[in-house]
Amino acid sequence: MYFWINFCDHLRHAFAKIALIIILGMIYSGCDAVKRVPKGKSLLIDNNITVNGEKYKSGVVNDLLYQKPNSSILGYRFRLNLYNLAKKNPDSSYKAKFLNHPKKYARQVKLLSAKQVARKGQSFWYFGVHNFLKKIGEAPVIIDETKIKKSIARVKAYYFNNGYYDAEGTYTIDTLAGKKGKVNYAFTKGKVSKLDSIRTKIQTPALDSLYQTTKQLSQLRKGDEFKTENFDAERNRLNTYFRNNGAFYFQQGNITFNLDTIKSTSKTNVEMVISDQSVRAGDSSYTKPFRLYKISKVNIITDNANDVDKTRIADSVTYNNFNLYSYKKLKYRPKAITDAVFIAPGTLYSDFRTNLTVRYLGNLKIFNYPLVQYKVDENDDNALVATIILTPRPKYSFGASLDFTHSNIQDFGIAATTSLTIRNVFNRAETLEIAARGNIGSSKDLANPDNTFFNISEYGLDAKLNFPRVLLPFNTEHIIPKKMIPSTSLNFGFAKQRNIGLDKENFTGSMTYNWTPKRNHSARFDLFNIQYVNNLNIxxxxxxxxxxxxxxxxxxxxxxxxxxxxxxxxxxxxxxxxxxxxxxxxxxxxxxxxxxxxxxxxxxxxxxxxxxxxxxxxxENNLILATSYSFSKTTKSSLTDNDFYIFRTKLESAGNVLSLFATATKTIDNGISKKRVFGIEYSQYFKTELEYIRHWDFNREKVLAIRGFFGIAIPYGNSTSVPFSRSYFAGGSNDIRAWQPYSLGPGRSGAINDFNEANLKLTTSAEMRFKIFNSFKGAVFVDAGNIWNVFDDGPYEAEGGNFEGIRSLKDVAVGSGFGLRYDLSFFVVRVDMGFKTYNPADTSGKKWFREYNFGNSVLNIGINYPF
Incomplete structure (x- = not known):
């Protein structure tokens, strides 16, 4: 244990020294930023852009320029300075070293050998280190008039594509002292062209009829400014609409636009042309009108595995007009499969239904990625036969993992898990997962009379049974239709742990419904979530x-x-x-x-x-029976999307059902004290949480991220305080990083207890993330927040721990700092150094920056970004 505490302390000081070395290196190298700028040339330090005489701050135009100043971190051109530290020609410098000192070369050859001396010139110290600095650094951006002219041409083309047909651009170069310079771009957009007449020429009558029914939704309207993005949006809209209404062979390339600006550049006449289907037959091709196809048959192959004989069908069944086939005996109840298929006989072909079917079947977790194929029906030229090919996953699968962990309580831990997954348990696509887990860990904050390193241990068993539908005794299709991909899970768990010295057993159980109301929306409803905590060593x-x-x-x-x-x-x-x-x-x-x-x-x-x-x-032992509803929404479109927001909310109520049960069974102790169920006082409270996360992408791998969180748990009825497991704490690697977990608050009380918690929490964080070089990233951050007691009769031993309205906001703690991250693609290793910037518990009268030093800093090690 002593070793681990000292290791963490040494790591914190080492991190501080590394940060100091980096800062000193930046200052030193910043003195010679133009070291690699040739004579007569200038280092680009800024692009000044004006549009129609007004200064252009940031946006698309900046991104279109071919030359941008070297990247910087808080004003320092760190990567440029790293590049400048490298020798320009290290190999030549090494050879010159001996050409100018032949006696030194003779001594080296005598001591080593000519071959070894030559090889020494290719070593990391003489050669590799300079190549490394050049690789992670950034060559100086030299002002180049050819690239400036290309930039102007690109910007003019951008404006032209957005209706500014008369856009012009000029430039001047300001030469500054010290081989530096600025480029001044001046653009005049001119008058924007507006859409005048909008005509259509749709060669296929069936598509023309579809268009007429939705033309009021067109992205092109008379009088609107000409914008290329509106033409792209209309092309995408029509392509999606046609393909969701039977036009199986339709492609975006079938939509073109003819533009006429002959009479006046201030007005653009538009003709949208939707051509017929192009068909290739041998070496020739011809066109024909598009057909709107209906689905005539849906065939489902349920066991497309490598170990089956695919020349003959061994089992088949028709259910609700779906044809199910199996090369072996059919192992699934037909309804379990057809409920996941949205491609139905008699309906029009639809991309949406196809994609939804693939998503739903994949969500069953009993098949690999499904394949959907279409072909024209031999008996009906206007119909398609859909074939869905399913490749089953193994009935049983085993898993094992070994992880090294770090948490708010655990400084270091080793966790092992072994699991068994059983698929299609009741032949209706159910999945049963059983997992056994164990963990040993170390914490310097816990009671440790024997001074042992591993002073935390836990083992447990979990079981989860998942149903790919809403499991209720009545039909919920009109409330949660199957297109929302609903599921129900039953969860049971047991854990026995020795962590905070009290030792406890934890029994859990829940019944949870999950569904996706819309794309990028998710909802969760816990019909019940029961937890019984039995303290063993009070x-x-x-x-x-x-x-x-x-x-x-x-x-x-x-x-x-x-x-x-x-x-x-x-x-x-x-x-x-x-x-x-x-x-x-x-x-x-x-x-x-x-x-x-x-x-x-x-x-x-x-x-x-x-x-x-x-x-x-x-x-005291806790019995919690809660019902909760959670909802989240995100605009994040992909893993590389850095401009999005996430909104989450949760409502939870506990104890109401147990209160009714206790009253009905008259399990009231002497009629005056708290109600008990099976001899245990149950908890009763209401809890709500709100969280908002927003990311802004400033390009060049600079991202500003903010997060706000509000949570409150109000005890009532049978409880005068909220259970420890449902309360809030402050501090830690994903919270207020200048404080250790549980060491901040409540309010300005000064964290007088060992594990400080409360029932109200308010936090906000802002973090600017940037690239240093390659996979190394950096960040500067500010965290603010605290916890308080409110509507809680629970005890507290110091003043300032209760929330007293607006005036309590003066007790919001502020921490700031910086961090280094290494991006491994699939996860990020994060190290953050937090400094107490405003400490509301400080009694000296100086709450700002009093402990702003490395001696009072907090080192946080985490996995992935905090938000």
Missing amino acids: GNYFEVYRSSFTALNDLAKTYNANPAYFRDNTVDPDKRELSIPEGTTGFTDDVIKNGFGPQQGSDDFRTIKSIEERRKRLT
């Missing part, structure tokens, strides 16, 4: 929560508690400690129940009572 409480123990122990000595409560009466009275748990319990009972020591209502009495109430709260 007598160890004060070994874990040492801050509470220290406060209680000091008060016991102050009020001369019973000597029998102390571990050793022979030591110095000032150094005595209460025995755990007999001494601590005896002292609190004497104070609260027997009137010993401080008077009721005094500060010391309230402190002792608060400590004892918190002990009871955190050591």
Whole structure:
């Protein structure tokens, strides 16, 4: 354990030194940024752009320029300076070293050999390091008039494509001192052309009829400004619409536009031409009108595996006009397969239905990626036969994994998991997953009397049964249609852990419905989510929560508690400690129940009572039966999309069903205390959360990311406080990074407890991400937020921990810092250094930047981006 603490401390200081070296290197190399700029040339340091006489800040025009200034990090041209540190011709420099000093060369040859001396010139120190610096660096951008003229031509073409037919561009070059320069671009767009007459020439009557029914949705309208993107949008709209209404052979290339600006450049006449289908027959081709195809048959091959005889069908069945075939005995109930197929006999061909079918079948997790094929029906030239080919995954599959982990509690951990997946359990595409897991870890924050490195352990068993449909006794098609790809999962789990010193057993169970209301939308409804936490070692409480123990122990000595409560009466009275748990319990009972020591209502009495109430709260067994609804929406279109937002919300209610059950069964202890079910007090609360994440892409791999989070859990009925497992904490690698987990708040109280939590949380973060070189990325960030107690009768031992409205916002903590990341494509390794920028708990009167130094910094190691 001692080794791990020292390792983390050394790592933090090493990270600080690396950061300092990088900063000093940037400053040093920045002194000679034009080192590689030839005589008579200028380094491009800025592009000044004006459009119609007004300064153009940023946008498309900047991106169209062929030459842009060297990239920078907070104003420093870091990659340029790295490039300048490299020798221009390291091989020639090495040889010149000996040509000018022949005696030195003779000594080297005598000591090594001529061959070894020559090979030494190709070593990393003499040659490789300079190539490496050039590779990760960035060559200086030299102002080039040829490229400037090409940039102007490109910008003019962009404006022309957006209706500015008379756009012009000029440039001037400002030569600055020190071989530097700026390029000034001046563009005049002229008058924009607007769409005048819009005519159509659709050669296929069936397509013309389809167009007429939706022409009011056209992206091209008379009087609109000419924009190429509107023509592309109309082409995409019609292509999608036609292909979703039977036009199987239709392609985007069949839509062209003829533009007429002969009479006036301020007006553009548009003719949209939709040509007939082009058919190739041998060496010749001809055209014919497009046909709108209907689906005549849907054939489904359910077992297209490599180990089957595909020359004969062994089993087949027709169900709801779908034909199911199998090369072996059919292993699936027909309805399980046909419910996932949206291509139905009698309907028009549709890309949408085809894609939805592929998605749904893939979502079953019992087949590999499905293949859908179409061919014209031999008996009907206006119909298609759809063949869906399914390749089953193995009935049983085993998995095992070994992971090294890091979490808010665990500094280092090793987790192992073994799993068994059984597919098509009841022949209706159900999937059963059973997993056994184990974990050992180390935490410097936990009670560790034996000083062992691995002081955390956990093992558990989980089972999940997934149904590819809504599992309810009534039809839900009109509420959640199958096109939303609904599923139901039953989850059960057991875990036994030794983590925060109390040791506990955790039993969980849930019934969850998932569906996608729209593209990039997801919804989840937990009909029930039950959790029972059984604490096994409650007598160890004060070994874990040492801050509470220290406060209680000091008060016991102050009020001369019973000597029998102390571990050793022979030591110095000032150094005595209460025995755990007999001494601590005896002292609190004497104070609260027997009137010993401080008077009721005094500060010391309230402190002792608060400590004892918190002990009871955190050591009592919890029974939570909750119902919740979660919804999320994102505009992220792909893994490379860096301009998007994510919105998430969750509503959760717990205890209502148990309250009705307890009342109905009259399980009320003496009719006045809290209700119990099976002898356990159950929790009752309402919880809601909102989260918003937004990313802006500034090009050149610069991304600004922000996140805001609000969460509140309100106890009521049978509870006066929220269970520890459902409360909020602040700090950590994905939160306020200048504080360790559980070490911030509530409010300005100063985190007087060991594991500080509350039932209200408000945080926001902003992070600017940028590329340093290759896969190395950097970031600067600011995090702000805190936790508070509100509508909670639970104990708290210091002022400032309760939320008191707007005035409590002055207790929002602020942390800032920087980070380094290494992108491995499939995940990102992240190291962040956080500094306490505004500490609301500081009592010195100077809350800003008082602890802004490496000695008080917090090093966070994480996987992937925090948001």
